[in-house]
Amino acid sequence: MTSSPVLTAAGLVKRYGALAALDNVSLTIRGGESVAVMGASGSGKTTLLHTLAAVIAPDSGSVVLSPPGAEPTELVGLSESERARVRRTLLGFVFQEHLLLPELTAVENAALPLLLTGMRRQDAERHAAAWLAALGLAGMETRRIGQLSGGQAQRVAIARAQVTGAPVVFADEPTGALDSATSADVLSALLHATTGQGRTLVMVTHDAEVARRCTRIVRLRDGRVIDDTAPAAAPTPAEAAR
Amino acid sequence: MSTVLPLARLLSRPSRQGRAAIVLPAVAFAVTTALLLVVAGGAHMFLVDPRTRDADGFYGILASLALLLLAVPLVTLGAAAARLSSRRRNDRLATLRLLGASGREIWALTVLEATLVAAAGAVAGVALYVALLPLVGLLPFFGGPVGMASVAIDPLLGAGVLAGVVVIAAVSAAASLRKVTVTPLGVRTRSAAPPSRRAALIIGLVALAGVALLVANFAVVGELLGPAIALVVLLGVFAGGMALLNLVGAPIVAARGRAMARRANSAAQLVAGRELAAHAGPSWRRVSGMAIVSFIAVVAGCGLAIADVAEGAEGTLMADIRTGVLVTLGIAFVLLACAVGVTQAASVLEERDLIVGLDRLGIPDAELRRARRLTVMVPLRWAAIGGAALGGVLSFPIVGISLLVAPLSVATIALTFVAGFALVAGALASTRPIVTGIRRGAA
Numbered sequence: 036m037t038s039s040p041v042l043t044a045a046g047l048v049k050r051y052g053a054l055a056a057l058d059n060v061s062l063t064i065r066g067g068e069s070v071a072v073m074g075a076s077g078s079g080k081t082t083l084l085h086t087l088a089a090v091i092a093p094d095s096g097s098v099v100l101s102p103p104g105a106e107p108t109e110l111v112g113l114s115e116s117e118r119a120r121v122r123r124t125l126l127g128f129v130f131q132e133h134l135l136l137p138e139l140t141a142v143e144n145a146a147l148p149l150l151l152t153g154m155r156r157q158d159a160e161r162h163a164a165a166w167l168a169a170l171g172l173a174g175m176e177t178r179r180i181g182q183l184s185g186g187q188a189q190r191v192a193i194a195r196a197q198v199t200g201a202p203v204v205f206a207d208e209p210t211g212a213l214d215s216a217t218s219a220d221v222l223s224a225l226l227h228a229t230t231g232q233g234r235t236l237v238m239v240t241h242d243a244e245v246a247r248r249c250t251r252i253v254r255l256r257d258g259r260v261i262d263d264t265a266p267a268a269a270p271t272p273a274e275a276a277r
Numbered sequence: 278m279s280t281v282l283p284l285a286r287l288l289s290r291p292s293r294q295g296r297a298a299i300v301l302p303a304v305a306f307a308v309t310t311a312l313l314l315v316v317a318g319g320a321h322m323f324l325v326d327p328r329t330r331d332a333d334g335f336y337g338i339l340a341s342l343a344l345l346l347l348a349v350p351l352v353t354l355g356a357a358a359a360r361l362s363s364r365r366r367n368d369r370l371a372t373l374r375l376l377g378a379s380g381r382e383i384w385a386l387t388v389l390e391a392t393l394v395a396a397a398g399a400v401a402g403v404a405l406y407v408a409l410l411p412l413v414g415l416l417p418f419f420g421g422p423v424g425m426a427s428v429a430i431d432p433l434l435g436a437g438v439l440a441g442v443v444v445i446a447a448v449s450a451a452a453s454l455r456k457v458t459v460t461p462l463g464v465r466t467r468s469a470a471p472p473s474r475r476a477a478l479i480i481g482l483v484a485l486a487g488v489a490l491l492v493a494n495f496a497v498v499g500e501l502l503g504p505a506i507a508l509v510v511l512l513g514v515f516a517g518g519m520a521l522l523n524l525v526g527a528p529i530v531a532a533r534g535r536a537m538a539r540r541a542n543s544a545a546q547l548v549a550g551r552e553l554a555a556h557a558g559p560s561w562r563r564v565s566g567m568a569i570v571s572f573i574a575v576v577a578g579c580g581l582a583i584a585d586v587a588e589g590a591e592g593t594l595m596a597d598i599r600t601g602v603l604v605t606l607g608i609a610f611v612l613l614a615c616a617v618g619v620t621q622a623a624s625v626l627e628e629r630d631l632i633v634g635l636d637r638l639g640i641p642d643a644e645l646r647r648a649r650r651l652t653v654m655v656p657l658r659w660a661a662i663g664g665a666a667l668g669g670v671l672s673f674p675i676v677g678i679s680l681l682v683a684p685l686s687v688a689t690i691a692l693t694f695v696a697g698f699a700l701v702a703g704a705l706a707s708t709r710p711i712v713t714g715i716r717r718g719a720a
Contacts, residue, residue, distance in 0.1 A: 090637055116641070123639030134634030138551035150544040151640060195638075 038066040040101055041203055041235050042087055047096035049082050049258075056082040057093065058258035066103060066202070069226060069236040071246035074255035080239045081207060083255065087237060088126055088205045089118040100125060102202040123151055127196030127204035129225065131211040133188045135180045135195070141167060141187075142176035145194040152199065159198075166194035170224045186217035190224050197228045204229045206238040210245055222248060301622050301707070302361055302391075303398040305354055305615035310402025310442050312608045313347070315413050317438050318430035319604070320344055326427065328419045339598065342512065343605040347612065353566065354616045361623040388450045395446030399439050406430075416604065418597050481525035488518045488671070518671055522568050522663050523561070529663070530656045531557035537655065545644050549651035563620045564657040566613035567697055568664035573606055574693035575668030606693060610700050617653060618704035625711050636716045645712070653705055654698075661694055 042064040049057040056079045064070055064087075072080045085091045087098055089110045101107040102125055110121060122128070135144045145163035150156065164176050170190040180188055189209060196204050209225060210218035222245055229236040230250070238249065246252050247266050254262035320340035323329055329336040414425030430438070502510065534553025541547035553560050625632070635645060 088637075119636075119639040119641055121639070122637065123641075126639070128634075128637050130634055130637070132630065132634075134631055136548060136551070136631065138555040139547065143547060143551070147544055147547075147640075148638065150542075150547065151644065156542050156547075 038068075039103075040064065041066045041103070042237070043097075043099045043101070044087060045097045047083070047086055047093045047098070049079075049086060049091070049093045055258045057086065057096075060096070060255075060258070060260055062087075062253065062260065062263075064203075064235060064237060066235055067230055067233050068251055069230045069249040070238065070251045070253055071249040072237065072239045072253050072255065073241070073243075073246055078255040079258040080255050082258075084205055084207060084237065084239050088128070089113065089121050092118075100203070123148065124199060125201055125203070127199070127201035127229075129189070129192050129196050129204065129206040129209045131208040133180075133192040135188060135191055137180045140177045140179060141172060141183065141191045144180065144191055145198055148195060148199045163194060163198050166198050166228075167191065170194055170228065184217075185213055186221050189213065189221045193221070193225050193228050197232075197234075201234070203235045203237065206236065208239055208241065210240070210242065215244075218242070218245070299394060302357075302619050303394050303401065305357075305619050306395045306398025306442060306446065307401035307405055308611060308615055309354060310399040310439065311405035311409060312611060313438050313442065314402070314406040314430050314435055315409060315428070316340075316344055316347060316605075316608060317434055318413070318428045319601075321431060321434060322423070322427050326419075335594070336597070339601055343601065347605070347608060353562070354612060354619060357616050357619040357623060361619055361626070384451070388447055391450035392443060392447040396443050399442045402442075403435070403439065417600055420593050420596075481521050481528075484517075484521050484524075488514055488521065514671070518667050519569060519572060519664075522572075522667050523565055526561040526565055526568065526656075526660065526663060527557040529659055530561045533655060533659060534560075537651075543644075543647075544640070545647035545651060548648040549655070552648070552652050553655060559620075560652060560656045561660070563617060564613070564653065564660045564701070566609065566616060567657050567660035567701070568667075570606060570609045570613060570697055571661045571664035571693060572668040573602065573609065574689060575665045576672045603689075610697050613697065614700035614704040617701050618707050621649070621653065621705055621708045622711050625708055625715070629715050632712060632715050642712075642716070646709070650702075650705060653701065657698065657701055661697065665694075 040063045042062070044060060044062045047057045047060040048055070058079075060079075060083060062083075072083060074080045082091070086093050089098070089100075092111060092113075096111065098110040099107050100110055100121065108121065108125075110118065113121065136147070139147070142160050142163050145167055146156075146159040149159035149162060154162075160176075167173065167176055167190070170193060172187060172190055172194070175183065175187065180191070183191065193209075196206075204225075206225060210221050213221060225238075226236065226248065228234075236249070238245070240246055249266070251263070251265055253260055320337075320343065323336035323340040326336075410425055410429060413423075413428050415422050416428070417423070531554050534550045534555075534557060536550070538547055538550030538554060541550050632645070
């Protein structure tokens with residue numbers, strides 16, 4: 036059975052001066068998919084990620100977010116504050132540099148998005164602690180970010196991205212700063228937290244090994260999609276998360 | 278050195294976020310120079326004007342004291358401006374290191390740049406001073422407007438002030454760079470293990486109690502040492518009191534931050550509380566000028582209370598003290614606001630990546646602003662309370678009940694706090710374009 040689309044992009048164009056970072060890109064991403072976006076530097080993959088994630092607005096085209104059980108939302112044309120609200124409530128983010136607040140503990144970092152929705156501190160931290168435990172960080176809730184390894188910090192970032200139950204998570208080179216063993220562990224955690232729960236993952240990566248564990252690979256060149264296929268032995272979401 | 282000048286010229290081209298970061302310290306130095314010229318001109322007048330002869334050099338002592346008080350915020354501002362200058366260049370300085378520039382060349386480049394910004398600001402400050410001079414001439418001293426000619430600064434003294442500002446900026450820049458490491462991978466702040474704050478708090482509070490006891494029994498000290506030495510001792514005691522306040526300030530801020538984080542029910546309170554607990558020292562230093570301001574306000578409140586009841590020639594002297602105190606307070610406020618604005622700008626640039634990341638997460642601009650405001654306003658409140666309390670303790674035995682019964686002193690203190698908080702809030706708001714620039718630049 037094919038699940039319904041959660042993100043539908045059509046005719047995306049984004050220019051920086053004379054350079055076309057996105058040149059008429061159209062893409063449909065379905066619920067539960069893990070999509071690896073690949074391409075050389077300057078091919079437009081980060082611009083595509085930022086456009087799909089309502090970080091930037093394209094010059095033209097459309098991006099419709101259709102979270103399960105909610106009305107579809109056209110992201111293009113929203114004001115800056117409306118886009119911030121969509122990112123806060125419906126989307127999750129994992130960056131290469133985890134960008135956690137060093138002064139906060141692991142559980143406080145993970146609970147931050149829930150506090151921003153107005154949830155009570157106690158409830159937010161309980162929820163965040165459950166996510167940390169699910170990602171193998173039980174007992175480390177009160178540690179500061181500086182007291183965690185790179186892989187552990189990235190798991191906290193994954194918990195932060197998932198704590199609101201965002202139906203779509205965007206990741207920009209989430210394993211780029213990690214060694215290969217830690218990278219494999221973090222990727223498993225990320226897939227488990229997203230597609231393993233029926234959610235969607237869109238990930239920019241240079242790493243072919245990482246891309247191979249996704250259910251779909253989109254390749255860009257000069258701002259255009261040149262290839263959009265499943266890997267040779269595409270895993271099911273459950274297999275990928277293992 | 279031969280490579281430093283061409284590099285400095287190349288790097289002087291403004292970047293997107295760099296413009297505000299270069300304008301802020303330049304404006305701060307311009308304001309500082311103009312105000313210093315006003316104070317130096319005034320101090321010179323009090324030292325040489327024949328109308329001050331009847332007061333046995335009292336005018337000169339007070340003017341020198343005002344100059345000393347303003348030196349502290351000036352040095353703080355110089356260090357903050359230098360730090361901002363190096364932070365503005367983070368990426369470029371790291372790239373230069375990567376390309377083979379030596380640590381010494383980077384040091385020279387940053388100090389040179391901070392000095393040039395200070396020099397440009399100082400020159401602009403002279404223009405500002407010339408514009409302010411007619412207003413300064415209207416200040417009432419010796420029973421009427423003092424007149425522009427009396428307060429106009431001697432050109433030689435003015436040149437000395439200008440040179441002093443530039444030298445202080447250069448020295449502050451060099452000193453602040455000792456805490457920063459520029460490596461090919463980036464610019465990092467050297468962090469040492471946090472000092473034992475509890476010990477500092479206990480030592481500081483015990484010493485403060487000792488100072489209060491000394492002041493309470495000052496009549497005995499006066500009899501033992503004679504009036505002239507007793508006055509010097511008194512000034513020393515006040516200065517020591519301020520230093521002790523600075524010693525206990527950081528531990529109090531850390532404790533307040535921890536309590537705030539524990540009870541936080543919003544993201545802004547949690548972030549601000551943890552930030553204050555982790556960086557109590559810098560958070561306190563950023564606003565410690567407020568402790569001086571409120572200390573002066575309370576002590577001055579007592580002076581104004583006396584001026585209210587004094588009559589005749591002594592009444593004129595007291596009225597002049599009142600004017601002098603108000604002018605010093607106003608100048609101290611402006612210096613404090615400049616220092617807060619510049620240090621805030623530096624910290625915004627230091628946290629550039631984090632601000633971009635939080636923006637991507639959809640954290641509302643208002644929430645980030647609230648957290649930033651709390652990290653400044655909470656220590657500011659404690660600095661104000663601490664300075665006022667110390668001023669009250671040290672002045673109470675001297676001026677006695679006048680502090681409590683004279684409504685004018687209470688009004689001065691209240692106005693001081695309102696004006697100080699408003700100015701600092703304004704300085705905080707002035708850094709918003711830098712945050713906006715970072716958020717827009719990242720999009």
